[in-house]
Amino acid sequence: MSEIGIGIIGGGYMGKAHAVAHAAVGAVFQTALRPRLEMVAASSPASAERYRDAFGFARAAGSWEELVDDPRVEAVIIASPPETHLAITRRAADLGKPVFCEKPLGASISDAAAMTETVEAAGVPNMIGFNYIRTPASQYARRLVAEGAIGDVTWFRGEHTEDFYADPEAPASWRTSGEANGCMGDLAPHMINAALALMGPVASVMAEIETVHTMRGSDPVTNDDQAQIMCRFVNGAMGHLFFSRVATGRKMGYIYEITGTKGAIRFNQEDQNSLWLYKAEGPEADRGFRQILIGPAHPDYEPFCLGPGHGTGYQDQIIIEARDFLESVAEGRSRWPTFRDGLAVSRIVSAARTSHENRSWAHVAGD
Amino acid sequence: MSEIGIGIIGGGYMGKAHAVAHAAVGAVFQTALRPRLEMVAASSPASAERYRDAFGFARAAGSWEELVDDPRVEAVIIASPPETHLAITRRAADLGKPVFCEKPLGASISDAAAMTETVEAAGVPNMIGFNYIRTPASQYARRLVAEGAIGDVTWFRGEHTEDFYADPEAPASWRTSGEANGCMGDLAPHMINAALALMGPVASVMAEIETVHTMRGSDPVTNDDQAQIMCRFVNGAMGHLFFSRVATGRKMGYIYEITGTKGAIRFNQEDQNSLWLYKAEGPEADRGFRQILIGPAHPDYEPFCLGPGHGTGYQDQIIIEARDFLESVAEGRSRWPTFRDGLAVSRIVSAARTSHENRSWAHVAGD
Amino acid sequence: MSEIGIGIIGGGYMGKAHAVAHAAVGAVFQTALRPRLEMVAASSPASAERYRDAFGFARAAGSWEELVDDPRVEAVIIASPPETHLAITRRAADLGKPVFCEKPLGASISDAAAMTETVEAAGVPNMIGFNYIRTPASQYARRLVAEGAIGDVTWFRGEHTEDFYADPEAPASWRTSGEANGCMGDLAPHMINAALALMGPVASVMAEIETVHTMRGSDPVTNDDQAQIMCRFVNGAMGHLFFSRVATGRKMGYIYEITGTKGAIRFNQEDQNSLWLYKAEGPEADRGFRQILIGPAHPDYEPFCLGPGHGTGYQDQIIIEARDFLESVAEGRSRWPTFRDGLAVSRIVSAARTSHENRSWAHVAGD
Amino acid sequence: MSEIGIGIIGGGYMGKAHAVAHAAVGAVFQTALRPRLEMVAASSPASAERYRDAFGFARAAGSWEELVDDPRVEAVIIASPPETHLAITRRAADLGKPVFCEKPLGASISDAAAMTETVEAAGVPNMIGFNYIRTPASQYARRLVAEGAIGDVTWFRGEHTEDFYADPEAPASWRTSGEANGCMGDLAPHMINAALALMGPVASVMAEIETVHTMRGSDPVTNDDQAQIMCRFVNGAMGHLFFSRVATGRKMGYIYEITGTKGAIRFNQEDQNSLWLYKAEGPEADRGFRQILIGPAHPDYEPFCLGPGHGTGYQDQIIIEARDFLESVAEGRSRWPTFRDGLAVSRIVSAARTSHENRSWAHVAGD
Ligand SMILES: NC(=O)C1=CN([C@@H]2O[C@H](COP(=O)(O)OP(=O)(O)OC[C@H]3O[C@@H](n4cnc5c(N)ncnc54)[C@H](O)[C@@H]3O)[C@@H](O)[C@H]2O)C=CC1
Ligand SMILES: NC(=O)C1=CN([C@@H]2O[C@H](COP(=O)(O)OP(=O)(O)OC[C@H]3O[C@@H](n4cnc5c(N)ncnc54)[C@H](O)[C@@H]3O)[C@@H](O)[C@H]2O)C=CC1
Ligand SMILES: NC(=O)C1=CN([C@@H]2O[C@H](COP(=O)(O)OP(=O)(O)OC[C@H]3O[C@@H](n4cnc5c(N)ncnc54)[C@H](O)[C@@H]3O)[C@@H](O)[C@H]2O)C=CC1
Ligand SMILES: NC(=O)C1=CN([C@@H]2O[C@H](COP(=O)(O)OP(=O)(O)OC[C@H]3O[C@@H](n4cnc5c(N)ncnc54)[C@H](O)[C@@H]3O)[C@@H](O)[C@H]2O)C=CC1
Known part of the structure; x- marks a missing residue:
């Protein structure tokens, strides 16, 4: 059992859901990798700090870029609006970090295609947030x-x-x-x-x-x-x-x-x-x-x-999703549903x- | 309260349902016209006779034509296959008799149109069997x-x-x-x-x-x-x-x-x-x-x-339908749903x- | 197929239900005995006449005694209040007529016991109205x-x-x-x-x-x-x-x-x-x-x-009940549920x- | 926001449920006190160690006594069989530690009464596990x-x-x-x-x-x-x-x-x-x-x-329960349902x- 630093971008509806899920998933599923709520980013440093405090992250990021770049952030969860999905994916993929992205994959079909290409080219484990x-x-x-x-x-x-x-x-x-x-x-x-x-x-x-x-x-x-x-x-x-x-x-x-x-x-x-x-x-x-x-x-x-x-209940789906993502990261390869499934x-x-x-x-x- | 002679063509699934309905409707709804199960027709005289006995009709017809023509049959219910609906309607309308017809109105859209035209031209009360x-x-x-x-x-x-x-x-x-x-x-x-x-x-x-x-x-x-x-x-x-x-x-x-x-x-x-x-x-x-x-x-x-x-239950719908038809006949004008509604x-x-x-x-x- | 004259005492909630049931049961079940709505009795001759007209009985009785005694009434259905059940049963049993009685069997346990004894001693087919x-x-x-x-x-x-x-x-x-x-x-x-x-x-x-x-x-x-x-x-x-x-x-x-x-x-x-x-x-x-x-x-x-x-639906239960009663009468012996079952x-x-x-x-x- | 060390006795059905709940409750409810999974005890040191590893506790106890006595354990959750509830409660109350106990309160009515007396005498916040x-x-x-x-x-x-x-x-x-x-x-x-x-x-x-x-x-x-x-x-x-x-x-x-x-x-x-x-x-x-x-x-x-x-879902009830318990501890007084409610x-x-x-x-x- 080893730890993995999780960075979550967004602390709204889904940002919170993923924060809770990663707080609980280790105890529920005894995953090989145990997530550590390392960092949260939001639309402003102030709101990131509020989310940090509320959800129990170790640190708040000044921006999503800072979060992605942070060496203790080993896997990135995108729970910010669709317009942000492509840019974040690119930066994370460049750094070889696994990415989990909320649906829809991007703000448009071309974003979705670009995101899929990016993660596949980079070979990073990737997953799309179809929780239901x-x-x-x-x-x-x-x-x-x-x-x-x-x-x-x-x-x-x-x-x-x-x-x-x-x-x-x-x-x-x-x-x-x-x-x-x-x-x-x-x-x-x-x-x-x-x-x-x-x-x-x-x-x-x-x-x-x-x-x-x-x-x-x-x-x-x-x-x-x-x-x-x-x-x-x-x-x-x-x-x-x-x-x-x-x-x-x-x-x-x-x-x-x-x-x-x-x-x-x-x-x-x-x-x-x-x-x-x-x-x-x-x-x-x-x-x-x-x-x-x-x-x-x-x-x-x-x-x-x-x-x-x-x-x-609802939250439990996100915990199952967190387990799937952690296993995917631990294995070093994507598991269903991937970005390609999101693109479909x-x-x-x-x-x-x-x-x-x-x-x-x-x-x-x-x- | 006066009696009305009912003739039903067909003694299968729907022929029986209408027979039962007309046996019961007077007691249920105390309609102005009290139906009398006057005559039943079927694909053969022998089967008509079986239906007569089974459902309590006064007489069995040798053919649907005989039934339609019979003077004691004052209203005609068509519960035979769609292919027969148009010809029966024509003959009944010619004699000025009210017609109730099971869905679908006819075997084709042109039959349905012809049937609608026929009853409207003849001015006979008409109704289509949408029971649900x-x-x-x-x-x-x-x-x-x-x-x-x-x-x-x-x-x-x-x-x-x-x-x-x-x-x-x-x-x-x-x-x-x-x-x-x-x-x-x-x-x-x-x-x-x-x-x-x-x-x-x-x-x-x-x-x-x-x-x-x-x-x-x-x-x-x-x-x-x-x-x-x-x-x-x-x-x-x-x-x-x-x-x-x-x-x-x-x-x-x-x-x-x-x-x-x-x-x-x-x-x-x-x-x-x-x-x-x-x-x-x-x-x-x-x-x-x-x-x-x-x-x-x-x-x-x-x-x-x-x-x-x-x-x-199911049978009760047909009793309500029978009440609607009898009221329509008593009033001398069609009530919803008419053949025109069937045509629609x-x-x-x-x-x-x-x-x-x-x-x-x-x-x-x-x- | 032979006819049987039905007399119903009461034209309220259940009196009507039984009238409708006996109007329909022959067509539904093709029973051996075909009921004829012979006579209805109620709390007054005037109300009996209203029920006769409403439900299609041949005749209205001046009193339940008249109904029970009438030679064309061959089977008696009791759909009047519990206090009346025992006296009616006794008179019908004396005349050897089959009796159907609505629940509860009588106004009291002793009435119920007396009714059971009466029909069993007389050997008349008897049934209690547990329709559900x-x-x-x-x-x-x-x-x-x-x-x-x-x-x-x-x-x-x-x-x-x-x-x-x-x-x-x-x-x-x-x-x-x-x-x-x-x-x-x-x-x-x-x-x-x-x-x-x-x-x-x-x-x-x-x-x-x-x-x-x-x-x-x-x-x-x-x-x-x-x-x-x-x-x-x-x-x-x-x-x-x-x-x-x-x-x-x-x-x-x-x-x-x-x-x-x-x-x-x-x-x-x-x-x-x-x-x-x-x-x-x-x-x-x-x-x-x-x-x-x-x-x-x-x-x-x-x-x-x-x-x-x-x-x-509800009315259909009463039709099934009517079939059971008619079969019981045709066979000349009681069928479940009998008065004894009502007594239990x-x-x-x-x-x-x-x-x-x-x-x-x-x-x-x-x- | 300050931390509180939680000790859980039992790592079975309910021990796990409470462990998960305390891992998640802070992120879900942003409680004033943030639980820290400090220690787990079980029927043997070996099983306690397995639970520690599985659920992410900091330490495993050699016995429940060790857990209760541990200074970093600031609140005790009893999720072991009923027979153990009284003794644990007594020891925890002696040390002035808040106690949450799974239902039933004790192995018998006398145990339940003794437990209630104990916590009330000691004045420690106490709660019984009626989660539904x-x-x-x-x-x-x-x-x-x-x-x-x-x-x-x-x-x-x-x-x-x-x-x-x-x-x-x-x-x-x-x-x-x-x-x-x-x-x-x-x-x-x-x-x-x-x-x-x-x-x-x-x-x-x-x-x-x-x-x-x-x-x-x-x-x-x-x-x-x-x-x-x-x-x-x-x-x-x-x-x-x-x-x-x-x-x-x-x-x-x-x-x-x-x-x-x-x-x-x-x-x-x-x-x-x-x-x-x-x-x-x-x-x-x-x-x-x-x-x-x-x-x-x-x-x-x-x-x-x-x-x-x-x-x-089920687990969410336990998270709500954890929030209630933490609030009770933070306030320093019991909240419904208390041991007295369990005794009732x-x-x-x-x-x-x-x-x-x-x-x-x-x-x-x-x-
Ligand atoms: N899987 C599911 O059941 C659901 C999925 N979603 C998806 O989750 C994503 C987020 O939606 P919600 O949580 O509902 O939105 P929200 O409005 O509740 O939260 C959005 C978060 O993103 C942050 N954010 C916005 N712009 C940012 C930026 N440039 N940099 C960093 N953070 C930024 C905001 O501060 C906020 O915390 C969307 O893609 C949405 O479609 C939303 C609801 C349910
Ligand atoms: N409203 C509803 O819920 C339902 C309506 N229907 C409609 O009722 C009509 C009859 O269908 P079913 O009763 O199911 O058919 P069925 O096959 O059970 O009975 C048809 C009856 O028509 C008689 N028949 C056939 N050709 C005849 C002829 N040339 N002359 C006289 N009688 C003839 C047969 O002897 C038979 O008694 C159809 O139009 C059907 O679509 C059927 C079932 C349900
Ligand atoms: N099986 C079932 O689902 C139900 C059974 N019942 C039972 O049916 C029986 C009748 O109840 P309802 O129909 O609800 O009562 P109701 O009040 O609707 O009708 C009673 C009828 O009895 C007649 N009646 C009263 N005294 C009479 C007398 N001395 N001689 C002749 N007729 C008399 C009245 O004129 C009236 O027509 C009761 O035993 C009742 O428990 C009632 C409702 C439902
Ligand atoms: N609130 C609810 O929905 C439920 C409540 N319960 C209650 O929770 C309590 C525990 O039941 P379960 O979790 O089902 O039992 P379980 O058999 O699954 O687990 C019992 C745990 O207690 C430990 N244990 C046993 N004796 C011990 C001792 N002397 N010292 C330390 N640990 C010891 C065992 O090692 C085991 O981990 C019971 O009081 C039961 O009634 C149980 C199931 C559901």
Whole structure:
């Protein structure tokens, strides 16, 4: 067991989540590398200092550059806005430091591509922050599909819906402009990643993207509120994706339904400790979707609790993510999902935008 | 209270349902006209005789023509296959008899148009068999939306999914050929009708229609297994529809979710006695989708039971439908949903086929 | 197929339900005997006439005696208040006519015993109106338990909870006095019957019975609002029963949970078309309560609808009951549940009252 | 912000949970005192050393005595078996050190009483480990009840049911003997605590306690598998409690239902991020239990995640508990729930045992 100095850029929503995760992960998973909260950077030295104190970092950085350059920072976690992701990645890669980056990979598809190239060229371990797919339930769903438990998949429906902008009276903010801050930029990536993880690559998409509330007060909204995508997976299955930040009543609607020839799976992140499985076997009279309460029999649950049904939560996903990143660093090679996996998501977002503009099906670029 | 002679063509799934409904409706709703099960027709005189005996009709007809022509048959219910709907309608309209016709309106869009023209020209009361929209829950959902309880609607998702053809080993049958017998012809109409009833007219559609299992044994399947439609409603809202007969695990997935600026509604026919309503009002901490158990406070429930939560079932929808038809006949004018409403559904089905073939958005024809 | 003249005493909540059921049952089940709504009686000739007209009976009786005595009335259905049950039963039995009686069997345990003796001595087919146990779901639950699908039963929890008297401001009425009208008299019998049907006889009970709101306006409430019973079944299992008419939010809380060594069952009448089954078999990771949507694979569902998940409702239970009664009459012998089964329920109610008064366990009298 | 040295006795199920919690709590809650994982003790020096390494403690103790005595250990957490609780408490109290003790308070009611006396006499901050009541949902339920949101409470039903010993073939273990390890000793305390927290004190109980599987292999089982208690709260309401370790299918059935004159609440720990609330207000047609997804509007949620519906899990409860304990230590006085609250629970367990033995209602001893 040896220590590794962690530097986190950003101390907001996700900066804090990663700080907590690295504080806890060693005790939870007994990782080979034990993280040390070495340094935090933020938009100003003063806020970095506040985060240092709040989350228990050893030091605060004057700037993200200072953090990246610091010799005691051995791995970099990017939890700052998308516009900053590329530059930070470049500097870290130059120094050969492993990088973990929050989604979306960059502020644009070109940023995402550049970031991927950078880390691959530098050969540094890299990972993208798709945390929802790491719940024990979703990990198990992936395994079930991969093992053929539901047969050949014939339909996938996914959505990521929340309602934080459902109120038309809610004022404009930084969220209401900027491609990366809209629904397609901000919410879509998690579920697109899930679709890829569960179903494999997407061949083509047909999308409709829209701004439902075009004005907020006297300010125009210049990015999208919701979007839907019909898609065709490379495996031949048809699918549908829906994303919305104006979905009144939905709080964490990361939902998927997967239908196969021998069964089906349903999941809703709002009840993240249940996975619903239907198996077309046994007497007809006894068939039904079963609510599997997640427990030690499912991936990555047991370190959190020995009792089934006792449940994991949002923060625990980030702890699992931290474990994955530390293992990747310890092994010296990237683990799924890498920047390239983030880029695959960005490509679908990009194809959806093209489709929407042309009002026609769009091919999704491959590697 | 006076009697009316009912003739039903078909004694299968729906023929029986209508026979039971007309046996019960007088006692349930105390309708002005009391139906008399006068005559039943089927594909042969022998089967008509079996149905007569089984369901308690006074007489069996040698053919549907005989039934329509019979003077004691004062209103005609068509519960035979779609191919028969047009000819029966014509003959009944010629004789000035009210006609109730099962969905889909006809075997094709042109049949549907001809049927609509026929009954309108003849001025006979006419009705189409969209029963699911008549549950107390869905009637109440319509009222809530119409009264603005959920504000301006911003999203509609509907599906009608069942799994009776999910097993790839299930053999071919009459269901696996013929446009009207495929998923778009057979399953889609109910939910398209619901979309129209809840949201108003559809302006345009973008569809994907497919046959998942192209062979059953050594027989080719020549109609569709599932389909999805992105749509734009005239009111500006975006929507999505999905239909499938291969949706493993779904038994009666007549499901809709309607999102508005002030609330949202969810419904699943598999639990037809609950309507889920979210209202964006009151303290944030107390908001949530509430499961409203249907009862006497909701439309058309009380005649079935004085106790809330005691529940109505499939057959009760047909009884409500029978009440609507009898009232329409008593009043001498059509009530919603008429053949024209059935035609509106057929037009969307037709536009979806066009869209699918052209792989592009298609405009929906209006009146 | 021959006709049988049905006479119904009472045209209220249950009188109507039975009238509708007998109007429909022939078409639904193609029973050997086809009921003819011959005569209805009520508390006055005028109200009987109104019911005749409303529900489609051939004739109205001046009194229940007239109805029972009428030669064209071949079977008697008692749907009048409990106080009337014994006298009606006696007269019908004297004339050798089959009797169906609504729960509770009589106004008191002694009435119930006398009624049972009477019909048994006369040898007339007799049946008691426990309709809830006749849903396809509960019939299937009984079968599962009987066949050992959940192993040896170790725990039973049942409740029947509604909230029609939850509002403390609701005024007094006939319901707030009279033993048979209280919660133990009125609500308890259905679930006690279910407990017996699912678990077998009860050996002893320990009860707590109470009036929550002792005054309604200026009127005292002289019967009970809610009650709980701990019980020991003859098969050795422990159980608990709860009944309430003041259970705010519960509309039809006829709920049971049965735990066995190999599985468990859950049911809630508020979602009467689902049965939840857990089987302690297969990989741990795949276990969970499955929501079985009731369909043609379950008892008595198919005659109502060929499609699974399409659902039956309250009225359909009464139709099933009508079928059972007609078959019993046709066979000339009683079918479960008979008056004796109603008496068994009354004995448990009675033992619970004793237990409550003595504040100690009470033995349940057997046959 | 100053540091405090934490010593944890036990490194099993709960020892680990507390270790993780104290590693994370500072970053989550920015507590005034920042815990330092100073020392861990276990049943042997070797296992203590393993835990030290696994969870990241600074040092391992040779024995719990060594840990308690160590000057750098400033607060003691007892996560070892019940038999050890009293002796550890005495030694810690002697040294004036704050003590957190896992439930049950001691191995017996007399131990519990002695422990309470000890800490109160010594004046050391003390706390008992009832973690489930600390979920944001249950904290909010307490607040709702206290504020009268559901009116006067008329009924409480609680259960704590799991199935870890449901399989009759499961072999005997330390769990199958010893009063404190049986269902009443081990499972009951959490839900009894919840009942007290939500409803106030219990006046009297009537209990039935049993061993369902009296032999496991060739070993007798000498403690209880399940138990039920009818109770009367001091506020006048009636209640029922059920506990089982043989409840096939239940994984974390910490369930309560609270009925009041104006509303009702339902909660199931298996879906710990939902609280179900019914309010008897507004139009009848719109009433229903609403599923409130827990979020920043509820107590202690926001530090874990800014997004509602994203969810907390089992480990997060222990982090909340750690925050409570640290605040208590920082303030120098005990916070709810104290040892005295643990004793109140033990008294109910004790009264239940008396009731069961005497087969009669038992009074619950007060302070
Ligand atoms: N995986 C997930 O579930 C979520 C991911 N995210 C992603 O995490 C990233 C950060 O988002 P939030 O934490 O929500 O944002 P936030 O606004 O809460 O925090 C952003 C942080 O970045 C810092 N920052 C801004 N500019 C900086 C600069 N030039 N140098 C150094 N620090 C700078 C700010 O001081 C702040 O601490 C985004 O990419 C976002 O899409 C956000 C929320 C959830
Ligand atoms: N509203 C709903 O929920 C449902 C509607 N339907 C619709 O009801 C109609 C009938 O379908 P099902 O009852 O399922 O079919 P079915 O196959 O069960 O019964 C068809 C009946 O039509 C009779 N028939 C066939 N050709 C005839 C002819 N030339 N003359 C007289 N009778 C003839 C047959 O003898 C048979 O009794 C279709 O339009 C179907 O789409 C079907 C099922 C559910
Ligand atoms: N199985 C079930 O789900 C239910 C059973 N019941 C039972 O059904 C029975 C009737 O209850 P409801 O229908 O709710 O009562 P109700 O008050 O709605 O109707 C009672 C009927 O009995 C008639 N009646 C009263 N005294 C009479 C007399 N001396 N002679 C002839 N008719 C008389 C009245 O005119 C009225 O039509 C009761 O035993 C009750 O416990 C009631 C509701 C539900
Ligand atoms: N709050 C909750 O949700 C739960 C509470 N508990 C409670 O936590 C306590 C511990 O239970 P578990 O962690 O499940 O037990 P466990 O068997 O997993 O761990 C017990 C630990 O105590 C240590 N230990 C035993 N005797 C010792 C001694 N004489 N000196 C020092 N260490 C000793 C063992 O080495 C072991 O590390 C019990 O009081 C139990 O009731 C247990 C599980 C859940």
